[in-house]
Amino acid sequence: MVAYSQNTSPVGWYIGSYLLRFIELDSVGNDDPNAEFLAWENTIIVRASDLDEAYGKVISVAETATGPYKGGTEGIPVQWVFEGVTELLPIYEELEDGAEIMWAEHDSIKLSVLRRLAKPLSEFKQQLDDKCT
Secondary structure, three states, X not given: OOOOOOOOOOOOEEEEEEEEEEEEOOOOOOOOOOXXXXXXXXXXXXXXOOHXXXXXXXXXXXXXXXXXXXXXXXXXXXXXXXXXXXXXXXXXXXXXXXXXXXXXXXXXXXXXXHHHHOOOHHHXXXXXXXXXX
């Protein structure tokens, strides 16, 4: 058995998530920590030799979506603001059907709560429909 560092992907792939916050550039309160904003958390995979390189690549990808532009029919100056990386994990298996790319541990969780975590296909379809409308 080959021993791997838990921080290094033996297959050269990492999964990372990052947060982007949407602002209207001319709005007051864009830096108010108590203000509420539309935010997207995007999850991507990157090829990298180590965690440091993967982190930098996730940031680079995120920053490509942060340029100001004119939004809506009124052409309001808007921008997505990069807020940071929220998750970064090595992928330990080759990418193929059934490869495990993420996992989460749930300590001391009630069976009733555990069973609510599992969802039928129809719920995933509805979530996607709701996001697209």
